[in-house]
Amino acid sequence: MEYDPSSEGSIEAYRATCKDSESIYAQxxxxxxxxxxxxxxxxxLHEGVDTQSGISEQLFISKQTVNSACxxxxxxxxxxxxxxxxxxxxxxxxxxxxxxxxxxxxxxSVDRIEEAVWNMMPAEERMMLIHLTRKYNRLMKAELxxxxxxx
Numbered sequence: 001m002e003y004d005p006s007s008e009g010s011i012e013a014y015r016a017t018c019k020d021s022e023s024i025y026a027q028x029x030x031x032x033x034x035x036x037x038x039x040x041x042x043x044x045l046h047e048g049v050d051t052q053s054g055i056s057e058q059l060f061i062s063k064q065t066v067n068s069a070c071x072x073x074x075x076x077x078x079x080x081x082x083x084x085x086x087x088x089x090x091x092x093x094x095x096x097x098x099x100x101x102x103x104x105x106x107x108x109s110v111d112r113i114e115e116a117v118w119n120m121m122p123a124e125e126r127m128m129l130i131h132l133t134r135k136y137n138r139l140m141k142a143e144l145x146x147x148x149x150x151x
Contacts, residue, residue: 025039028110031106031110032102032106032107032110033106035069035072037061037065037066037068037069038069038072038073039107040055040059040061041055041059041066041069041070041073041093042073042078042079042099042102042103042107043107043111044058044059045079045093045095045103046103046107046108050092050093050094051090051091051092051093052066052067052070052091052093053090055093070093073093073099077096077098077099078095078096078098078099078102079093079094079095079096079099080093080094080096081093081094082094
């Protein structure tokens with residue numbers, strides 16, 4: 001999509017920007033040799049979310065998608081599942097030794113790139129970006145709730 005300065009303030013420009021961001025994160029996954037779901041699962045696991053249901057809730061993706069991606073990560077030797085002592089139906093996702101090394105080499109590298117890029121922006125712009133994104137999200141959630149009530 002070619003940049004059109006006259007559309008700068010339009011919803012289409014915002015959507016294009018969001019799609020571009022999604023594309024960048026898809027490239028992050030590809031650089032690591034992972035599907036997007038696998039990439040995000042490893043990132044969530046690295047951040048301490050260690051159950052399929054927890055990951056599904058955090059990423060807003062179906063439990064089936066998380067389960068399928070976990071199976072692929074198990075096949076790749078990056079994770080394994082452990083049953084929780086207090087709940088035999090729920091399993092924790094745990095890094096294997098190879099998984100820990102993989103995350104340090106790939107996921108942490110992307111994390112460092114993202115942090116470096118973030119720090120290239122002045123603090124005021126970073127705060128403004130967070131503030132405006134949160135505002136947009138809050139307003140969208142409210143409008144979607146209103147929409148659901150009418151249906």
